[in-house]
Amino acid sequence: xxxxxxxxxxxxxxxxxxxxxxxxxxxxxxxxxxxxxxxxxxxxxxxxxxxxxxxxxxxxxxxxxxxxxxxxxxxxxxxxxxxxxxxxxxxxxxxxxxxxxxxxxxxxxxxxxxxxxxxxxxxxxxxxxxxxxxxxxxxxxxxxxxxxxxxxxxxxxxxxxxxxxxxxxxxxxxxxxxxxxxxxxxxxxxxxxxxxxxxxxxxxxxxxxxxxxxxxxxxxxxxxxxxxxxxxxxxxxxxxxxxxxxxxxxxxxxxxxxxxxxxxxxxxxxxxxxxxxxxxxxxxxxxxxxxxxxxxxxxxxxxxxxxxxxxxxxxxxxxxxxxxxxxxxxxxxxxxxxxxxxxxxxxxxxxxxxxxxxxxxxxxxxxxxxxxxxxxxxxxxxxxxxxxxxxxxxxxxxxxxxxxxxxxxxxxxxxxxxxxxxxxxxxxxxxxxxxxxxxxxxxxxxxxxxxxxxxxxxxxxxxxxxxxxxxxxxxxxxxxxxxxxxxxxxxxxxxxxxxxxxxxxxxxxxxxxxxxxxxxxxxxxxxxxxxxxxxxxxxxxxxxxxxxxxxx
Numbered sequence: 026x027x028x029x030x031x032x033x034x035x036x037x038x039x040x041x042x043x044x045x046x047x048x049x050x051x052x053x054x055x056x057x058x059x060x061x062x063x064x065x066x067x068x069x070x071x072x073x074x075x076x077x078x079x080x081x082x083x084x085x086x087x088x089x090x091x092x093x094x095x096x097x098x099x100x101x102x103x104x105x106x107x108x109x110x111x112x113x114x115x116x117x118x119x120x121x122x123x124x125x126x127x128x129x130x131x132x133x134x135x136x137x138x139x140x141x142x143x144x145x146x147x148x149x150x151x152x153x154x155x156x157x158x159x160x161x162x163x164x165x166x167x168x169x170x171x172x173x174x175x176x177x178x179x180x181x182x183x184x185x186x187x188x189x190x191x192x193x194x195x196x197x198x199x200x201x202x203x204x205x206x207x208x209x210x211x212x213x214x215x216x217x218x219x220x221x222x223x224x225x226x227x228x229x230x231x232x233x234x235x236x237x238x239x240x241x242x243x244x245x246x247x248x249x250x251x252x253x254x255x256x257x258x259x260x261x262x263x264x265x266x267x268x269x270x271x272x273x274x275x276x277x278x279x280x281x282x283x284x285x286x287x288x289x290x291x292x293x294x295x296x297x298x299x300x301x302x303x304x305x306x307x308x309x310x311x312x313x314x315x316x317x318x319x320x321x322x323x324x325x326x327x328x329x330x331x332x333x334x335x336x337x338x339x340x341x342x343x344x345x346x347x348x349x350x351x352x353x354x355x356x357x358x359x360x361x362x363x364x365x366x367x368x369x370x371x372x373x374x375x376x377x378x379x380x381x382x383x384x385x386x387x388x389x390x391x392x393x394x395x396x397x398x399x400x401x402x403x404x405x406x407x408x409x410x411x412x413x414x415x416x417x418x419x420x421x422x423x424x425x426x427x428x429x430x431x432x433x434x435x436x437x438x439x440x441x442x443x444x445x446x447x448x449x450x451x452x453x454x455x456x457x458x459x460x461x462x463x464x465x466x467x468x469x470x471x472x473x474x475x476x477x478x479x480x481x482x483x484x485x486x487x488x489x490x491x492x493x494x495x496x497x498x499x500x501x502x503x504x505x506x507x508x509x510x511x512x513x514x515x516x517x518x519x520x521x522x523x524x525x526x527x528x529x530x531x532x533x534x535x536x537x538x539x540x541x542x543x544x545x546x547x548x549x550x551x552x553x554x555x556x557x558x559x560x561x562x563x564x565x566x567x568x569x570x571x572x573x574x575x576x577x
Contacts, residue, residue, distance in 0.1 A: 039066070039576045046570050050091065051118075051125050057083070057341040058334075060090035062571040069114045074302045075107040077338050081307075084339065091118060105199045109177055161214075164222065167250070168210040175200075175207050194240070202244040205233050213254070222254055304552055307337050314429030315546050319497040325545045326496070327562055333554035334568040342567040346385075350394055351483040353383045354521055355437070357402065358481060362419040362438075369406045376402055397522055404524040414440040414477070423504035427542045436501050442475035442515075477515040478502060486520040489530050496541055502533040 043066050049059035057080070064071040064079070071079075082100060083093035094111050097103050103111070124130075178200040186193065209229050216225040230251070234242050309316045325332040334340050344352070357376045366372060376398065385391045409416070418439040425432050478501050498516035505511040516529045556574035569575055 037576050042570065042576055047121055049570065051121055054089040054091040055341075055343070057090045058568050058571045060094075061334075061338070061340055064094075064111075064114060065571065069110050069117075071107060071110045071114070072302065073338065074304055074307070075103060075110075077304065077307045078102055078107075079111070080339055080341070083341065090341075091115075105182075105196045109174060109181060112177065112181060164210060164214055164254070167254075168207070168214060171203065171207045171210060175204050178203055198238065198240045198244060202237070202241045202248075205237060205241065205245060206248065206250055209233060209250075226251060226254060304333075304337055307339075308549060308552075309336060311431045312429065314431060315549055316431050316433065317542065317546065318432065318434050319500050320434075322496055322500070322542060322545050325549060326541070328557045328566070329548060329554045330556035330572065330574070331562075331566060331568060332549070334571065337549075337554075340568065340571070345567075346391065346394070347483070349383050349385070350398070353379045354398065354401075354483050355481060358405070358437070359420050362416065369403060372402050372406055373399060401522045401524065405521060408524065413443040415443075417441045417476075421509070423501070423508040425504050425507045427539050428546065430542060430546045432500065432504065432542065434501070434504070436478050436505070437481045438479040439505075439511075440477045440479060442477055444475075475515070476505075476511055477517055478505060479517050479519050482518050482520050483522055484520070486523050486525050486527060487518070489527055492518070492527065492529055495529055496538060498529055499533050499535075499538050500542075503535050503538050 043062070046059040046062040046066075049056045050063060053059075061076055061080075063069065064076055065073070078100070079090070079093055079097045082088070082097050083090050086093065086096065088096065094115060097111055098108050098115075182196050182200045212229045213222055213225055216222075234245065237245060309321075321332065321336060324335060335342075353376070356379045357372070360379075361372050361375055364371070366375070380395060380398075385395070416438055418436070420435050420437060421439060422435040423433065478498060480498060480501070498518070502516055516533070518527045518529075519525070520527065556572060558572075558574040563569060563572075563575060566572065
């Protein structure tokens with residue numbers, strides 16, 4: 026391997042991706058994915074539910090993520106512990122901005138990585154007197170982290186005491202509880218040399234709980250700190266922490282593999298005073314189930330974690346050129362048919378109008394795309410007037426229920442096929458007699474009416490074999506029967522840029538559609554959002570910077 030290749034940053038390393046994320050969010054405060062990564066990673070480690078609350082604030086107030094974080098500090102929906110972490114992010118953001126303005130990449134990297142947290146602790150003579158070991162190193166690390174949090178809490182809570190707030194007592198109790206945890210760590214660091222952390226912990230806990238109020242005791246007992254300490258020392262979980270083990274994973278904190286101590290995991294656990302709350306309030310609930318679309322189902326099937334980012338956390342993303350192009354093409358065809366368009370000039374005039382409003386620039390790539398679109402629309406117009414089938418509905422909406430879940434969407438176009446021969450002209454109506462065409466009764470001559478559901482695509486075409494497991498048009502066919510009383514409609518994708526029609530083989534397997542919807546709904550309701558990485562899917566994913574599957 027060449028020296029130049031060796032000098033390239035390893036983009037799979039988490040630390041490199043952290044610096045990239047900070048650089049991106051400093052250059053573009055609207056880069057929500059980069060901000061989410063910075064919030065989720067050390068040294069901030071904001072919980073997912075609190076990230077979701079911040080994104081809600083950004084969307085409701087139409088703010089960029091960094092501006093929304095400043096508002097979140099004042100929001101009663103954000104708990105005090107989360108506010109402290111957000112305040113820490115804003116402090117690092119100011120430091121990183123100053124480093125960027127001063128053209129100091131070294132300072133930028135230190136701010137992005139929270140490098141100051143790796144500095145040797147000030148004071149703590151009791152710690153220095155004990156021989157170093159994995160448990161003592163973890164104890165020092167935890168004490169330094171909690172000390173910094175307590176100092177930040179003093180400033181933050183003190184500033185709020187003069188405000189008229191309903192959660193002042195909760196703020197104070199959290200601050201006192203965090204201070205008591207600092208006392209606990211200090212006492213453990215100065216325990217007798219022959220005493221283990223595990224042996225000393227029960228006595229220290231009893232003394233601290235005796236001095237705490239009921240609310241402070243509840244906060245202390247919900248903290249996973251004891252589980253982390255016990256994992257570091259190799260002991261069992263003391264009585265205080267044991268009851269919360271199922272919720273916080275305390276007995277497993279700080280361990281990896283075959284029971285070995287993981288310092289980073291311990292540090293993460295020490296920073297998290299409570300277990301991760303459920304994301305159920307942020308799921309797209311409707312009644313006793315979920316509100317889903319065909320796109321939602323395909324997204325979850327391709328990668329559950331991507332669904333979480335897009336539909337649960339709802340991380341804002343800027344549409345790509347390809348996505349904006351697809352929107353323009355759909356708008357043009359919808360408006361053309363809605364206005365009863367007939368001529369090619371009407372179609373192209375609509376395209377030019379939508380193209381200008383689509384925010385496209387005058388780059389070479391966009392000019393080339395514009396030229397391809399005009400050619401594609403000319404082909405579309407010629408095909409439309411050559412075929413024997415009759416378009417009867419455009420952007421027709423549907424709604425149906427499968428189990429507890431509500432499905433909604435709309436079909437781009439529905440064509441009534443001619444009787445008898447089903448379209449030898451190669452138009453959209455061209456299907457074989459065995460293709461399972463729709464039957465919706467008979468016309469006045471007694472001929473069976475046949476329909477085809479059509480969905481426009483501006484992406485690269487897929488073959489019929491690649492579409493064998495497709496769920497979108499199969500779901501549309503089920504919706505056509507239940508919502509419109511249109512039985513077993515034929516299904517086709519029309520790839521506009523390629524002027525290509527690809528039909529789904531065979532009849533609609535309604536049972537498979539129902540089973541798929543119920544399985545996806547169960548996974549979402551159960552909050553099973555594991556990533557399923559693949560080169561093709563990850564290469565075009567909007568959330569690569571925040572996805573843990575892309576790093577090691």
